[in-house]
Amino acid sequence: MIEVDHLTKRYGPHPAVEDVSFRCEPGTVTGFLGPNGAGKSTTMRMICGLTPPTAGSATVGGRPYRRLPNPGREVGVLLDASAQHAGRTGREVLAVAARTMGVDTRRVAATLDLVGLNPAAARRRVRAYSLGMRQRLGLAHALLGDPRVLILDEPANGLDPEGIFWMRGLLRDFADRGGTVLLSSHLLREVEAVADRLVVIGGGRVVAQGGRDELLAGAGTLVRARDPQALRLTLDRAGLDATAGTDGGFVVRAEAGAVGQAAADAGLVLTELRSADTGGLEQLFLTLTAGSSTKESVK
Template identity: 55%
Template sequence: MIEVQGLTKRYGRKVAVEDLSFTVQPGVVTGFLGPNGAGKSTTMRMILGLDRPTSGIALVDGRPYRELRAPARHVGALLEARSIHSGRNARNHLLALAATHGVSTRRVDEVIDLVGLREVAGKRAGGFSLGMGQRLGIASALLADPSTLILDEPVNGLDPEGIRWIRDLLRGLAAEGRAILISSHLMSEMALTATHLVVIGRGRLIQETTVEQFVRAASSSRVHVRSPQAAEFAELLAQAGATVSFSPATAGNPATRAVSSIPPQLTISDSIEVAGLPVERIGDLARAHGITLYELSPRLASLEDAFMDITRDAVEFATATPSTRGGNR
């Protein structure tokens, strides 16, 4: 179990983490989400005693990491898969770790098989691919059979089979009663792996909730509308304060465009998506202005949609919108 209480970390005038509190419960895979620069890695480092907090405290099984008598048996971590001696083979790397924690050779062989490295266990780790390095890092985290796992981007570099494997592994470990904190930028994978979420931005807690509740809250503000008068209706909705985008069926792709770019002529099958107005208000507007509707339905948001919505104002490194005009490059 992990308990973060009022955690703050400052680097001079820069506040990396500010008054952050959350709990990672046993038996649950908790997704740790946030934009780049949100403070996720700094928080993980403070939990593991690698960075000293300016204020606040982080506890693993009720104690600060530095006070754990056998820390590897309480928490296994993967923060950087490449933090290995490149001249050692995979098995010797794990044997060296095992010797410092009183772990048996038999356990080393067990985790090698568990992560699928049996065929390359005798090869130098410096020649491993990114995916193989990730598997070795996960083996290191699991070596002492800890009750808690902290994994930073564990699916990075894994192929589809490897991604499914780590997903099933984490679910299985949680079912055994372990507390698991996992960060990832792959929202689709997080939606399939985690059941609980901790979302931060600019070092502060934005939301701590379940995946289901997080997605449901985002879905309630999105409505799919189909109408032969889609362009006209989009303008009316925008005037009422809604955010409108559309995806012409004739285009054959799901890319949305802003309401200002709607062409004067739309086919009868064109549809729009509306955010910021409840479905009842949208229906009332259509009736009041004589708009024919073919479809009016709440849209189930993806985890990625929900994440983008809730962290929109917490993005530190925003990407500029590509220009469609020519000019200097």
């Protein structure tokens, strides 16, 4: 299990991540979504003990990552497929990791085979690997210690369609056997196909989270007004469950007629009122994260 509790990270006056909380349960794949600069990578680095939080906490299996006695045996991490020793062969990379973790080196060949790196590829230097091969090697490294948890940041980058389909099956099987997966990806259709739960982040804050089917089925009505604060108060007073986007809009779990009537009764001028459930996860993502920062410097 992964538990993130009010995580906040500031760089000077700039909040990269602000009060982020969510849980990833055993037996599930959690899709962690957001535009570039939303705070996804920063959050994952804080979970893995690579970036110290300004406030809040994150635990894996009930303990902070840095306090795990042998992290690789409990948590498989892939945050950057390029962060591998370019002069070693794929087999050597895993052999060193196996010795570090105290894993039987006989697992190296089996894990390479699991991720689709054949003996010829295993003998090649990592500098000669394509991005897709590096992703496979990084995933092999994450799986080598037979962990209970996987934390993966954009693991499908560089994979061809067949590779993406293969990865989807691998992660689904891992979760179905009781594992916990936190998966960040821009490939929304693939996330929609494999994830049980979704956490959507925009501007450093969680803008929506819940079961995939619940969020998609309950996308409801998108509404925007000239006065977003007055709209928020109106929706609250009408008892309408609404999730704020990052551009002053709201996704309301109610019919458009009920939302429009509440706004009319309050004398509000609406600038948009329409169904929010016509485009699946892609439409939900765009609705919830509209207006988010797109800066590459903080992810």
